[in-house]
Amino acid sequence: MVRVVSKNVLCFTISALVILNVGLTSSYTLIGLRWQYSPVTYLSYSGYTESLSAVESWNAVSNCKFRADYAHAVSEYRTYRSDVAWDGLTTWTGNGQYFTSALIYLNDYYLRNYNSIVRQGVIAHEYGHVQGLGHSVPGTLMVAYTDQRGSICTPQEDDINGVRYLYG
Amino acid sequence: MNKKILILLSFISAVLVITIASPQTGTLNPSTSVSWAHYYRDLKELTMQSDIMVVGKVVAVHHFTDGNPPLAFNDYSFQVERVLKGAVNGAITVRQTAGVEDDPAFELGDRLILFLHNCTPDGITGVYYTLGGPQGRFVLDNGMVFSVSEVYPSINTASHLNVYGQSENQFIDMVQSYLKSP
Numbered sequence: 001m002v003r004v005v006s007k008n009v010l011c012f013t014i015s016a017l018v019i020l021n022v023g024l025t026s027s028y029t030l031i032g033l034r035w036q037y038s039p040v041t042y043l044s045y046s047g048y049t050e051s052l053s054a055v056e057s058w059n060a061v062s063n064c065k066f067r068a069d070y071a072h073a074v075s076e077y078r079t080y081r082s083d084v085a086w087d088g089l090t091t092w093t094g095n096g097q098y099f100t101s102a103l104i105y106l107n108d109y110y111l112r113n114y115n116s117i118v119r120q121g122v123i124a125h126e127y128g129h130v131q132g133l134g135h136s137v138p139g140t141l142m143v144a145y146t147d148q149r150g151s152i153c154t155p156q157e158d159d160i161n162g163v164r165y166l167y168g
Numbered sequence: 169m170n171k172k173i174l175i176l177l178s179f180i181s182a183v184l185v186i187t188i189a190s191p192q193t194g195t196l197n198p199s200t201s202v203s204w205a206h207y208y209r210d211l212k213e214l215t216m217q218s219d220i221m222v223v224g225k226v227v228a229v230h231h232f233t234d235g236n237p238p239l240a241f242n243d244y245s246f247q248v249e250r251v252l253k254g255a256v257n258g259a260i261t262v263r264q265t266a267g268v269e270d271d272p273a274f275e276l277g278d279r280l281i282l283f284l285h286n287c288t289p290d291g292i293t294g295v296y297y298t299l300g301g302p303q304g305r306f307v308l309d310n311g312m313v314f315s316v317s318e319v320y321p322s323i324n325t326a327s328h329l330n331v332y333g334q335s336e337n338q339f340i341d342m343v344q345s346y347l348k349s350p
Contacts, residue, residue, distance in 0.1 A: 031201065031269070079235055082290035083263050085301050086202035089239070091267070093199065103237060109290075110205045122203050129201045135270060144270060145207030145300070 028142065028162030029134035036098040038167070039067035040130070042074035046106050050116055051076060054124035057154040063167040064131055074130055076104040076123075087111055087146055088122040090129040102130045110146075121153035122146055128155065133162045200267040208300050211329060215346040218283040218299055220254030222246070223308070223340070226278045227259065231266065240266035243295070244274050246282070252340060253347060254286075261295045263287070270323040271301040272316065279308040281339070303329055306339070313339040 044051040055066045066074070087110035092102040104126045111119050121141065128142050136142040140158045143149050155163070208214040215221065228245035244262045262282065264271065274280070283304035284296035298304030302316040302323070315331040317323060331339070 075237075077237065079239075081235075083287045083292050083295055083297060084265055085204055085206070085285070085297055085299065085304075086265065086268075087205040088203035089200060089265065089268075090202075091200040091239075105235075105239065107205075125203045134201065144202075145204045147205070147207035149203075 026161060027137040027140065027158050028165075029136060030132055030162065030166065031092075031129065031134045032132075033092065033094040033097060033099045034132040034166045035064050038063060039065040040074060040099075041069035041072040042066050042076065042130075043068060043070060043072040044076040046076050046078040046104075048078065048106060048111070048119060048123060050120035051123055054120050054127055054153070057120075057124050058127050058131060058163070061155050061160045062131055062163040064163065066127070066130075073100070074102045074104065076106065076126075078108050079105045080108045082109045087114075088126045090126045092130070099130070099132070104130065114146075117151050117153050118146065118149075121149050121151070124153055124155070125149065128159060131163050132166050133159065136162075200265070201269045202265065202271075202301070204301050204303075206300055208303050208329065211331075211343060212346045214283045214299055214304060214329070215253070215343045216350060218253060218304070219286040220256055220260075220284050220296065221252035221282065221343065222248045222254075222256065222260070222284065223250040223252065223281050224248040224279070226274045226276055226280065229274070229276065242266050242273060246280075252281075252343060260284075263295050263297050268301065272320045272323065274305075281306040281308060281313065281336075306331060308336055311336045 042055065059065045084107065087107045089105040089107070090102055093100045106123060106126070111122060114122070125141055133142050135144040136158055138148045139152075140156045141149065141152050141154065142159050142162070208217065225247050226244050227247045230243040231240065232243065233240050242264045244264065245259050246262050247259050248256055262274075262284065264274065266273065283299045285299055287295045287297065305316050307314045307316065307319045312333045313331050313336055314333065315329055317330055318332045
């Protein structure tokens with residue numbers, strides 16, 4: 001009887017630890033779309049030198065790769081808007097469960113005052129949305145607020161878990 | 169019997185693990201997500217950083233697009249009932265980028281407390297936007313105050329200031345106390 005109880009306790013303990021661990025390490029969210037193919041073609045019209053580093057940071061960890069091409073599905077633009085609270089915006093179109101195109105807007109009203117690391121963080125964050133990720137918690141690239149992202153400018157463990165869930 | 173219990177427990181555990189490990193998947197609409205420039209740690213910071221703070225009601229909305237490539241915006245006409253900070257009269261225009269996943273559209277008739285930035289110094293006359301997107305908007309319902317994250321539970325709330333059912337008077341007293349002793 002004692003042996004059976006011990007087994008049950010052990011089973012519960014292991015389950016609880018697994019559940020707790022998964023709960024703590026999986027914070028990413030998904031926007032509900034993914035790319036059906038890779039590489040995904042993109043073109044940067046923004047002129048920000050940090051764009052290439054941002055794209056390469058995703059290419060290093062995701063099986064959904066970006067490749068610069070004049071015939072592209074993803075376009076990155078620079079805008080200047082003092083009437084909004086955002087420094088980067090991504091809007092997309094989809095067909096069922098797959099992306100068909102995406103537009104990234106980088107707001108120079110804010111970005112011109114950021115250092116290169118923070119600017120890269122904003123751009124990489126937007127490419128994270130293009131990968132299919134939603135917002136996540138502080139300590140990740142996909143946290144919603146640039147202030148909270150700080151010097152994080154490449155995908156972190158939670159962000160990587162998100163794209164591995166999507167693309168293996 | 170004991171083996172059956174163990175198998176059952178293992179099955180329940182597996183179901184729980186799969187449930188918790190599954191990421192939250194949003195809907196296909198809206199189809200825009202942003203990086204907000206500034207995060208406001210608490211109500212005091214929101215109060216101190218706002219140009220104006222007002223209580224009032226959404227009375228009209230004007231949808232439009234702007235820029236190249238165009239972006240969609242909503243300009244809300246907001247009838248001010250009470251000014252908590254700054255100086256405004258009558259109705260003001262509050263601008264929102266349309267379709268942003270964690271900043272749901274205002275609804276006509278909504279009574280709100282808004283913490284606003286004035287765009288006028290940047291050359292856009294008479295237009296305001298809420299600080300931190302959804303952070304600067306609080307919904308009034310039957311004399312109680314709710315943050316956007318409480319009214320729209322489907323949005324990602326990881327970084328929001330959560331206010332749930334605080335009395336309107338208590339909330340206003342609190343933000344006004346920040347103004348008296350910054």
